[in-house]
Amino acid sequence: MTVRRTMFGRPLRSVAFDVAVAGAVALFGLAGAVNQPGGWAATLVGVGMAVALLFRRSHPSAVTVVVAALAVVQVIAQWGPLAYDVAVLIALYSVMKYGERLRDGVLAGAVAAVGVLLAAAQTPGVINYWVTALWYALVTGAVWLVALNVRTRRLYVVSLEERASTLEREREAESRAAVAEERTRIARELHDVVAHSMAVMIVQADGARFMLDRDPEQARTAVKVVADTGRQALEEMRRLVGVLRDAGPTGAGGPVVAADPEHRRLALAELPDLLARFRDAGLLIRHTVDGEPPMLPPGLELTIYRVVQEALTNALKHAGVGAGVELALAYTAGAVVVRVVDDGQGRPLVSPPPSGGHGLLGMRERVAVYDGSLTAGARLAGGWQLEVRLPLPSEPATEVIAA
Structure with a gap:
């Protein structure tokens, strides 16, 4: 974690730099206290400019007004340009870069142009007045243009940061909405899983009741099926409710319509x-x-079906019509591995089909329910590959025995 040191609510490095700049201007004023025109009075003007520059970042417009007023005092006293007048250029740069309104920087530039003419008129020497004025104008204009460029870049960076922050908030909101949508779908599917298990338990319990006297061994087998099915249904409920716990109650507004193809239980037999x-x-x-x-x-089974459905939908959307896809299902002793690879060499779709979920986010949500893993990414040879590994339950599902 990076710790930023501050002083007076500003970064310590910025404060140190401003103190160094103000100290240099004050030093220019003190160095010429004896020999410069105006003596100690001119030195006080220079020190006043230096003190004002300490606030050039937080109050750039006010600092520019103060420095300009002190420069006017210098012009009225006819001391001519002095070394500490570099404070005028610093104030001009500051108001252009840090000012809230561009208008302040433009106005400061106009005032600086008038100051250039006055400074050239009071500059002693044999050089022509217009040459001196042109030199001062070039230096002042260069400072103003550099400040304008820095201001433009700073505002551009600020706008990019704000845009990135906005996009990040939008992505977080979309992710939360996608997770909520996928959890709602899982909650609907929970009804089918539990309803199927309860139906099996009821059928087997009725069969055990009728076979209790006729065939006790068959009755014991049916009771075992009831117990195994109940444990399996309880495990399914715990897994799904664990995912849905933060999403709030779902499906409480009314019964689930079994005829809806989105709600019916899908199995690998329909693959x-x-x-x-x-x-x-x-x-x-x-x-x-x-x-x-x-x-x-x-x-x-439903998770595997949905993963394959979403992977093939993504291949159709991104690889296009005519793309080659390899779908491999591997059943090992402890897991089911689903691998989908496309070559990315299809034709683009005119109208992409709707997604079966919410892309990788929906698949990760489903896989996480069963403590599985998902890896996806582009292939060096072109196309996309996806691999899902889902651990198998410790005990296999018990075959249903009809009563």
Whole structure:
């Protein structure tokens, strides 16, 4: 963590620099106290300019007025240009760079132009008046233009910082909205998972009641199915409610409509239909399966289905029609691995299809429910690759036994 030291509410480095600048101007005034025109009176004017420069960042317009007034005193006294008059250029630079309004800087430049003519008139020497005035004008004009350029760049940087801050707030708001939307969808899917489990438990409990006297062994098996299904449903509820805890109550406004295709439970058995739809949309999909698919909890099947759906949707949107996609499902002893790779060589879509979720954010939210991992990124050979690893439950799902 970086600690910024401050003094009087300003960065310590800025305060030290301003003190050094004011000290240099005061030194110019004190160095010529004996020999310069005006003597100690001129020195006091120079010291006054130096003190005013201490506030050039916080009150640039007021500092410019004070320095200009002291310069007018110097002109009226006809002391001519002195070494500490560099304070005039410093004040001009400060009001142009730090002034709240550009008008103050323009007005200061006009006053400085008049001062150039007066200073040239009071400069002793054999050089022509117009040459002296031109030299003073070039120096003053250069300082004014440099300050204008620095002011423009400073305001540009400030605008970029404000824009970046605004975009960051918008991204955070969009992320929160996306998470809330995805959690709402998970809450709706929770109904299907729990309803299915409860239906199985009821069927098996009724079967056990009728078979208790006729076939005790069959009744014990049915009761075991009830217990296993209940534990599985409880685990699903804990995982999903853990994700939804911060999102507030959802789905309390009314019953879920089972006919809505977004609400019905999707399983891996429907994966071929999903691939067929994307093939019809123009993707060249090659699907491989490694290992024997085990019995998976309904929620885990749904997560795999949604991950594949979102990955293929992203491939269609970004790689385009005609892109080659490799979908690989690998079933190992402890996890299910989903890998989707596209070559990025398709044709751009005229009208991109709607996303099945909220991109990687939605997939990460779903994968996190089952303590899985997701990696995604561009390939050196072109295209995009995504890999999801979902750990399998410790005990496989129990097959349903009809009563």
